[in-house]
Every structure is written in C-alpha cells, then in structure tokens.
Amino acid sequence: MSNRSVEKTRNRLKKLIEDGSHYEAHQQLRVLCQRYLKQENYPAAIDIVFTGATSLLKAGQSGSGGDLCLLLLSVYRDGGVKPTSESKGRIYQLLNLLPTEEPTRKRFLNEAVAWSAKNGEYPNGDPDLHHFIGNLLAGEDEAYAAEKHLLLGTKESAEVLGQLLYRWYAADDSFKVGHYAARAVLPYLLLNNVRDANKVLDIFSSNLTENNKNLTNSLVESMTSEIRVFPSLPLFNFLRLLVLTVERGQADTFRNLRSHYASHLNDVPDWNEALDQIGEIYFDIQIRRQQNLLDMMGSMFGGGGPAQPSGRPRLQAAAPSSAELD
Template sequence: MTSKGTEKTLQKLKKSVEDGNHYEAHQMYRTVARRYTKQEKYRDVIELLHSGAVSLLKAKQSGSGSDLAVYMIETYKLANTPVTEESLDRVAELLELYPSEEPGRKPFINNAMNWSRKNGNNEMGDPELHNFVGTIQYHEGSYSEAEKHLLFGTEESAQLLGDLEYDWSLKETSITKGVFIARAIMQLLAMKNIHYANLAFTAFANRLDASEKIGAVPYKPAPADDHVNIPIYQDSLINFSQLLILTAQRDGADHFRSLKSKYSPAWSKENGFDFDEALSDFGLVFFNIQKPRNQGNVLQDLMSNLFGGPAPAAGGSRRVTAPSSTGTELD
C-alpha cells in the first residue's frame, strides 16, 4: 500500500493527465520517481510509475506511457521485485494498453522478460508472461514473434502454438503445412517438453481437413499394451512430427536413426529453420547421440533471438510427464 503522501501525488498527476497536460505530467512522474528512488521507497516508485504509464497510455500518449512503463520494470530490477501475481498483473495491464505499432513495446517486453528470468523461478522467463505476450502477438498476426514466446509458455500456450502453426501455414502457402508443425514440435522436444509437443500437435491436427488424412495404422504404445489406431496424413512432415513425439516416449534410439534417415529427403532449411540441427539436438537430448562438431543448438538460437544470450542446458526449464502415446509406422 502506498503512503498518504504518495496517494495524494498520484491523484494530482492523474488529474494533470486528464486535463491534457501530458508533457508536464510525464516530466513530473519522472521527477517524483527519481526522488523516491533516492529514498529507496521502491514500492511507491512502482505504484507511481505504473499509475502514470496507465494514465498516459489510456490518453493515447504511447511514447510517454512507454517510457514510464520501462522505468517501472527497471525499478522492479533495482528493487529485486519477485515475480508474483501482483507484479505480473501490472505488466499485463500495461501490455494490453500498448498500441501494437508503438516502438517502445518491444523494449518493454524484453525488459519484463529479463526481469522475470532473474527474479522468478524459470531461467527461460515466466511461462505466464510468455503466454500473455505470445497470445497478444498471435491475435495480431505476428506469428514469428508469437511463436518464440508460446514455445516457453504454459499448457494453454502449447495448444495455441498448434493453432498458430496451422494459421501460419495458410498464410505461407508456398510451404507445406507439415513444415510449420514439425518446426514447433522439434523445438519443444529440444526442451524435453513431450507433453507440450503432444498438445501442440493435437491442436494442429484437429484443424486439418478430413481430406488431409489418408487412413490409420495400428500401434502398440508399449509391448504389454493393446493396439490403438492412429491417423496418417498426406503430408509426410505431419507424419514425421507424430512419429518424433512417439520416439521421445520410448527407448527408441534405433527407431530415431531410421526415422531420421527415412524422412531426411522431406526437409531442408525451410523458413530459416535447420531441421538437421534440430534432429541432432533431439538425438542428444533423448538418446545421448553426439552431434557433429560444426552444428549449433536450436534452443540456444531461440534464446538468443529472445534475450540475446545463451540458453541453459537443454531440459533445464521444465520436464513434463508424457501423456498416452499416439502413433508410429507412418509414411
């Protein structure tokens, strides 16, 4: 809770914004924030800057509002503010107010993500924050940016990722649908997120037309299990994605080598994604098959795109128990 003096200042500055004195209010917010920071009254600084950013963004003063929003995140870092529902809610409220075209939104997102990495429980950034950002960008049609965040999000993110890859495939018709879901599945599996890969694949497959399925084959998830029928698709990389998930759920190093050999003609460096490198990451993570020395790391590349730095070791973010298996022996 803010002090009485701070509350009075908040009301005065809010009134200044409402009266159209945007520049003066913006400068006063910064002046008061600096004074409170010197006094180490970080809670008051955060409340002040959040209130100011909200008021200015609502007044369509996105540049000034963005400046205060970034200042708030810098104060989060200075005060070592933990990632809590309250601190995340402030960030989410501001993100909802940002116009998509505001140049300051990306620095705000980057700063918020870096704060959540250092002050939260996840080295990849807070999953709820990734989900919130990715969802906004998905609905704006910014599929490439949204994908980067949904890969590190929640169960909801994984399902939305499947929808995103399908929608993206409709937009980029020169590339087969299977390329999109295969790229997402391999990146999730590089982080050992088998459950999330299943969720993404299921969401994607549910969007496919019946005409894109050409039959079903029997599959035994384990030697003692009964056979189940799983669908097969016209697009070989959709079949490949399903098989890769199944391979991750069993001790199938030999099956993986066979899978890689069989499907290698179906891919290339599509849409800026190196499938061979991703498959090598998969083999290392699940079967300790060493990679060629000249190859990079898909997870590190993704983290570099997001944060400009290296990633933690593969599998270090979250390990989720896999659900029931769903298929093999596909063309």
C-alpha cells in the same frame, strides 16, 4: 513518505493528466520516482510510476506512457522485485494499453522478459509472461514474434501456438504442413516438452481431417498408442513418429526413422541440427558440436512461410494460468 502522502501525490498527478498537462505530469512523475528510489522506497516508486503510466496511456500519450513503462521495469530491477501475480499484472495492464505502433512497446516486451529471467526462477523468462505476450501478439497476427513466446509459455500456450501455426500453414502450399508443424514440434522436443509437441500434432491432425475431407488418412494403432498418418504428407508423418519414438526411448528406431525418411529430410536441411540434438538428449547419440538452443530456434524461425499471416481471428490476451507442466 506515508501511504497517505503517496496516495495524495498520486491523485494530484492523475488530476494533472486529466486536465491535459501531460508534459508537466510526466516530468514530475520521473522526478518523484527518483526521489523515492534514493529513499529506497520501491513500493512508492512502483505505485506512482504505474499509476502515471496508466493515466498517460489512457489519455492517448503513448510516448510519455511508454517511457514510464520502461521506468517501471527499471524500478523492478533496482528493487529486486520478483515476477509475482501482482508485479506481472501491472505489465499485463500496460501492454493492453500500449498501442501496437508505439516504438517503446517492443522494447518494453523484451525488457519485461529479461527482468523476469533475471529476478525469477526461469532462465528463459517467466512462462506466464511469455504466454500473455505470445497470446497478445498472436491476436495481432504477429506470428514470427508470437511463436517464440508461446514455445516458452504455459501448457495453455500450446493450443494457441498450434492453432496459429495451422492458420499460417493454411495460407501456404498444402504440402508444407510438416514445415509449419515442425516450428513447434522440434523446439518443444529440444525443451524436453513432449506433451506439448503431441498437443500441436493433435491440433494439426484434427484440422487436417476436418478441413480436407478428401485427404487420405488412416489410424494406426498399437498396444500403447494410436496415431493418424497421411500418406501424402511424409514430413508430417515423420514428426508424429519422431515424438512417438522419443516417448518410447528407442535409439535404434530413431536411427531407422531418420534413414527411412532421408529423402524427404533432404528437403529440410535446417532440421538436421535439431534432430542431432534430439538424438543426444533422448538417445545418448553423441554429436560433435552443439548450438545454443535459443540460437537454433532463431535460425529455424528465420525463414519459411508467408511474410505475415493476415485476416486471422483475434485471440484475447487473457490472464494466464500456472506455468507448471503436468
């Protein structure tokens, strides 16, 4: 079928939706999509399904629109479509139109990431896509869901994650700052992303000093670096020293650090497995058993913190930038 014919069909179906014949348009769109797929005309199938989904969502038909969103991903998978700026751009547009209460939205999020992992170069899913989804969920105060995507996102994701976790921490007991910072720092280290572990700690340090004028702290300088420590926040200090030790690659210092903070680390036993893995990754300290990284992150995120943060400033889900680490 020619481009002109596809455009004519697309416009006819858009008119059908605008006239209120939503069910008829939805059914015709699915039939046309299957016809194009049999012809292996994937561009036409993508064009017609994306246009139809957009029109139905704008018309308030979230159920039918959500169904076509899932159909679009099916076409992507069948057609071997790669995660490009164009293919991801369609997903971003549809996500901004799908209502938060629409049941198919969560499935669309998950399947979009799964498609990008299967058809792209990143086994855990495309970082730009993770950044967009994490940013979107953070703006909706869905902290538990957002943090997992932001951890696997771009270099811009660390800023969003750090600010999100600090706002989340601010609604809890003041001594739990280390608990919240660790939700980003430990996974980042497990992902070999020291840069963003430092970024999150810098965000926490800056917010702590600006928002708690009476909080005692001091700047400790060496020939190669400087860190701010807070005597009343031992677990937070441990995380800062942990990242510094990782950067310097000092196995003995790592062992001594865990020993020195042992009494405080006893209060966070769920950190132990992550710290063991960090010891093996960076210092070649062998451990007996390894847990899958994503499973470990899931267990770390399973508890702690308020049920959901609320009343937070919304963050706009802007188009993401490059996923490459500096």
